[in-house]
Amino acid sequence: MSDAESPSDEFEPIDVFEDEETPDLRPGADSCYKCSTCDTNCPVAEVDDDFPGPKFQGPEQWRLKRKEDTSVDSSISKCSNCMRCDSACPSDVPLSQMHNTARAEYVDEELSKTSLTYWRNRILANYRTSAFLASKMPRIANFAMNFGPARWAMEKTLGVTSERDFPAFATETFREWWEREGGADGSRERAREARERRGEDVDAEKKVAYFHGCYANYNTPEVGKAMVRVFEHFGYELVVPEQRCSGTPMFANGMLEDAERHAKVNVSSMGDLVTQGYDAIASCTSCSMALRQEYPELFDIDGIEDLAENTWEALEYLRVQEDLSGELSAAVVEDEDLAELAYHAPCHARNQGLDGQALELFEDLAGVDAEDVGDSCSGISGTYGWKEEKYETSMKIGEEMFDHMEEAEGEVGMTECPTCAMQMEHGTGYEIKHPLEVVESALI
Amino acid sequence: MAFPGDPRSDAKVTRYAHALDGDADGERERLAAHVARVHEGEPRVGFPAVLGEDHPAEIRAALADALDADVFEVPMGPPSLPGIRLEYAYRDALGEAGVHVVRRPVVDYETDGDGRLTAAVVERNGQHVPHYADSFVLATGGLVGKGLDSDRGGVREPVFDCHVPHPADRYDWFVDDVYGEQPYPRFGVVVDDDLRPRDADGRIEFENLRAAGSVVGGHDFAAECSGTGVSLATGDAAGTAAGSDTQ
Secondary structure (H helix, E strand, O other): OHHHOOOOOOOOOOOOOOOOOOOOOHHHHHHOOOOOHHHHHOHHHHHOOOOOOHHHHHHHHHHHOOOOOOOOOHHHHHOOOOOHHHHHOOOOOOHHHHHHHHHHHHHHHOOOOOOHHHHHHHHHHOHHHHHHHHHHOHHHHHHHHOOHHHHHHHHHHHOEOOOOOOOOOOOOOHHHHHHHOOHHHHHHHHHHHHHHHOOOOOOOOOEEEEEOHHHHHHOOHHHHHHHHHHHHHOOOEEEOOOOOOOOHHHHHOOOHHHHHHHHHHHHHHHHHHHHOOOEEEEOOHHHHHHHHHHHHHHOOOOOHHHHHHOEEEHHHHHHHHOOHHHHHHOOEOOOHHHOEEEEOOOHHHHHOOOOOHHHHHHOOOEOOEEEEOOOOOOOOOOOHHHEOOOHHHHHHHHHHHHHHHHHOOOOEEEOOOHHHHHHHHHHHOOEEEOHHHHHHHHHO | OOOOOOOOOOOOHHHHHHHHHHOOOOHHHHHHHHHHOOOOOOOEEEEEOOOOOOOHHHHHHHHHHHHOOEEEEEOOOOOOHHHHHHHHHHHHHHHHOOOOOOOOOEEEEEEOOOOOEEEEEEEEOOEEEEEEOOOEEEOOOOOOOOOOEEEOOEEEOOOOOOOOOOOOOHHHOOOOOOOOOOOHHHOOEOEOOOOOEEOOOOOEOOOOEEEOHHHEOOOOHHHHOOHHHHHHHHHHHHHHHHHHHHO
């Protein structure tokens, strides 16, 4: 806006930013005209009267903080980072960016580094580390993680709720399977065969780099396998580059330094491939959200914008590049487990404009009837619902979704987000599928 | 007057609405009882617009019954519950009509090079995805809704860059009398009888683009209290015309 331009050479804007790396949040704060639409869309404020809501956490707190001796209010840790406020705002205020920076400052300056809460949050945020260790001995880990007395102790000492069952670790990770299938070389061969079968140019440049995220690797490799098979079916050759956590649970816990360390690895390995003409594809909507929006909002890493602009969610990509709808409307799904699906759109999918995608795609797919269970938040928001003191809030937010799932036909759920899936299963006992698994069943 | 259950003094409008929707502790009856203490047989009783998000008709009927009077709502500032209800009703109607909704901004467009739009390009956190259609309606709002953009240099319609007439000198955009005949609220695109925006020379901008609502110039909705009327009339006409084009 030119209103921010200097009217004369003498004009010196007030320097309110500590350094060049700190994101400039002032234009966002100034754009807020206090309509409070964010507050009415916030799932936490809906069930917790004492939570002041996104408008306070974002623009108002930012303005208050201009005064000296004002610290970030502890209520920031009640924000679950669902990011619904971002898409609710009619004025493009970068609310989640403001929340992420405020939360990081709160953790940095207000939370004792020797407190159990800090370490509990750090362990939860670094889920990849625990999952990595557990994947070395998955059967023992699966037993130990859901062993009653151990869980009781975890709740009492660390504040990790014992109400939830830990997700099972796969006995073979996605990456182990991928290596066994021949890795990138195997994929290149299968993709060439597919292109030939489809009557396409066998030498066509159809190359994607898969960001599987931690969950598809350690817990639900079937989602990663579906991704590989579906993309190869359309003639794409995949590579699975070195990767760390996308950072989503770290942003949500105010651990921006951890997140940046992981982001650097991801931007470097994925970014190199993007430079070579690969597109980056994620099957988890929170991972794609992080790479597309949070990375460029929060970090200043070489190549980060390039990666953000070339990152896609899996089905979104195929819809734009291929005639996915056409192939699906000519296909039939015979797996009876997929006949009736209760679909929940994750908040992070909603923010990427992907909330209607799965339902639209499966509208003309024979053998599948997918039903929307409403636009409420599932309430788990990654690590949020695992915290003992947040568990009740998390389940209260989820109530609307559970009710709609019970009302829907069938007892199988569907969603793109691994932690929404956890919550859906926890609240209803349903088995939960990823849309890629449905596409796999239809086309492969 | 206190609301039953004693919510926080800065409680959100949705808090009152949901309490009345759920009626878990007889909130509807208790609210009527509070009002009954000061109600002296007036035929109409007005409430702030908090009478439910999901079941407003039921709540209004329950209060009217208990008070033996007509009950109406007085609209308040944002966030407006009647607005939220309208949004839900719209969403449900779209769903029933089989319409798919993508809630992301349109940042660009594609044409056939011959005066017709072919696609609206939607931004999705960095991605630019074209959505193809036979007909388009521009209903992006006015200066507040950001369907019109302005800076010191001028006023623009940012999506299709439709012509928005305005004085070259920005000191002519307003008059000093705050409640006087202000020019700036009337800024907007100029449409023909078929609601198709016109360029500076009076030619149609795109054969298959129509405009509706506050992005259309020539009215001052705040001074005239004409916002809803203009939106409904132009929305209906533009939607009908766009629809008949695609038949």
